[in-house]
Amino acid sequence: MRRWGGMGLYGVVLLLLMAGGAAHAASAPDPVAGPWCIAHADGRVRVVMEFPATVSASSLSHVHLQARESDRDDQLRALPAQRRVQSIQRPLADPGQVLTLILEPQHALYHNIEVWLRPGRSLRVNMPRFPHRASTARFMVMSGGTWPQAEDVEKIQEALGGPLHGAILLPGTWQRQLGYGGWEHQVPLLVPMRRAGADEAAMLAAVGPPGDWRGGIDMGPLALPVIDDPIHTARILSAYEVDWIVPLDTHGRWRLDRHAARQRHHPDALSLMLDSAYRREVVPFIIGAGAGAGFLSDPLLVDESRSVQAGAGGVRYLSAAMDGTAPIFLPREVAVSLDRPAVLAIRANQESLYVRMQPLADATSGPALEFQWQHRPQESMGPAWGIVDVPHLMSQWREEGSEAALSLLAQAALPDLREEGFTSEILRDLQGSSHPAAGHLLRRATAVDAAIVNEWMSGLGEGQAGVRRDVLLRYLAQPARFEQAAFRNFLRTTRDVEVVLSALRVADLHGATSLLEVIRERLALQVDGELPMDADETVQHAIAHALFDSPYLSPTPLRPLAVALEGRVAPLARQPIERFLQRYGRERPADQR
Missing domain, CATH: 2.60.40.10 (Immunoglobulins)
Known part of the structure; x- marks a missing residue:
């Protein structure tokens, strides 16, 4: 037998088989x-x-x-x-x-x-290439509840005028979505701070050790410092010599989601941070990492008593976790509720800062919300500072039909809008306009006084459902007005389950049984067929639990509702009803005699 290299034919065949097996073992499939x-x-x-x-x-x-x-x-x-x-x-x-x-x-x-x-x-591999000071920086900011798809990122890049330099991931549960959006291989990811439970430990291990960006993100003309403790805000902001500073409040000290603690509901918790930011003069707004229920505040100033007030030239607060849920209520310091799933897109250069809340493709239709700032020392500072001539702009819009004036009015500070006022004629013209800024300004009118749009509630079309929601949420921020007949009638007949869930949470926080009575009346309308039943079983359960497990409501008006709903609600919602009937019976004791 002829030999090769001291091996017989059997040895050569075995070597070839082993080499083939090694080559197969070295072949990795494409990643998912x-x-x-x-x-x-x-x-x-x-x-x-x-x-x-x-x-x-x-x-x-x-x-x-x-x-x-x-x-x-x-x-x-x-x-x-x-x-x-x-x-x-x-x-x-x-x-x-x-x-x-x-x-x-x-x-x-x-x-x-x-x-x-x-x-x-x-x-x-698309490696990070961050911008320098004299160029333009383009970023997007999101959380797990607002994860974009590839088509969303394409729209953002088109609106910003070029490719993104990075995507900033706010704290949240984004392990479900990370890598599955179809764009992550094209845009570098930055994770300034991370908080997660044990179920996300594996993903955090892949991302890296906590706090690698804890000092903040400095990218060309834009810096995004992380504010972990408001006491250190002034010192942290003074360390940056850039054109624009947008602090990241990763703790979300001002939150309006229904799960937030009561002390988080008021902006006074931001007074130290806002005051330090205002003095820096290059801070147009603060990004808050809340847990859903996005919103954008008016420009905010801090007075001598350390109270936060709306005022032109102040610093805005943007709760960027825009997952589409409604806030628990809308205080007067909030300019607009960001109640559609959206991603925050930012473009910054040495002259201006442009911000766009880009709705996700699967969100309800509607235009993106846009704001632009310019530096304060300049004559034209950009309307997002809230410094606009409201009487002049109102005249331009009413008399000349200027849509540009209408867009500027929608960004005016609340005190200036309140001083100008909203007449019936102005509200009628806003309602009849198809310009996106008209709807925005009509929603701003609810902050001036929710009562002024009461007479228009019944006539608002489906395209202005946000105005109806804002009216009710403005009322929910004022417990002294819970007994007003107009508000109670709007809440009793609403089909907006987000408002109903917010009302239930407010009732729990304030012990407001009067709100529960209105929700009971709404449920009676549903039982009688005058309103459709809420389709979501979690909403059904929330309402049933609030009413039928309440120790404060009389069982007499609830009993016929419980009997009527036994076979009409989802299994999850039957549990509070069954507990109620076991506790109080299907009939009143007096009726049983």
Whole structure:
């Protein structure tokens, strides 16, 4: 038998089989998500991919990063990187594993980095390239409740005039969505601070150690410092010599979602932060990382008693977790409720700062909300500061039909709008206008006084459902007005379940049984067929629990409702009803005799 290299034919065949098996083991499939880049403050970059849990460790061990040393170099060279593999279980998804390759700063400067998966298959990595001071910075800010899809990101980039430099992830439960939006491989991710429960530990391990951006994000003309403690706001802001500073309140000290503690409902908790921001003069607004129920405040100033008041030239507060839920109520300091799922998009250069609340593709129709600031020392400061000539603009709109004047009026500060006032004729003209700013200004009118639009409530069309919601939420912010007949009639007949849920929460906070009585009357209308039943079983349960488990309401008017609803509500909502009937019976004791 002829031998080769001292091996017989059997040995050669065995070697070939082993080589084929090794090549197969070295072949990794395409990832189910990624590669996406997570930028760290120290210059390191994490390249992250998710693979099915069934992919073997030996296959992943051959996945590596490679790059050319220059654009003229034809040869790809492997880059040294720390390697981590972490098992992960996303909600409602198959088990997976996350492969993280960590590049040191000196290796993250290559422009043409690729992920090698198997012979003939590699994926391009879009490395972070942040802007310099004299250029334009473009970012988007979001949370887990407002995760965009690829088409949303395309609209944002078109509106901002170019590709995004980064996506800032606010604290929240975003592990369900991360990597599945179809855009993450194109936009670097920045995570300034993270708070999460045990169910997100695996994803946080992939993102990196907590607090790598705890000092804030400084990108060209724009800085986004993290304010962890308001006492240090002035010191933190003074460290930045940039054109624009937008602080990140990662604790969400002013929140209006229904789950927020009562002390978070008032902006006075922001007084120290707002005062320091106002004195810095390059801080147009503060981003709050709340938990849903987005809103944008009026320009805010701090008076001598440390109370927060609306006033032209002040600093706005934007609760950016815009998941589409309604606030618990709308205090007078809030300019507009951001009650559609949306992503915050920011464009900054040396002259101006442009902000856009871009509705997600699956949100209800409607235009994006836009604001623009210019520096205060300039004559034209941009309407977002709230410094506008309201009487002149009102005259331009009413007499000349100027839509530009209408857009500026919608951004005026509340005291100036209140001084000008809203007559019946103005409200009628706003209601009849199809311009987006007319709807915005009509919603601003509810902050001046919700009562002034009472007479128009019944005539508002479906396109102005936001005005109806705002009227009710403005009333819910004023317990002294809970007994007003107009408000009670609007609440009794509303089909807006978000308002109903907010009313239930307000009733719980204030012990307002009068609100529960109105909700009971609304339920009676539903039982009689005058209003449709709420379709969502969680809403049905919330109403049933608030009414039938309440120790403060008389069981007499509730008993016939409980009997009528037994077979008409979802199983989840039957539990409070069954408890009520067991406690009080199907008939009054006097009737049983």
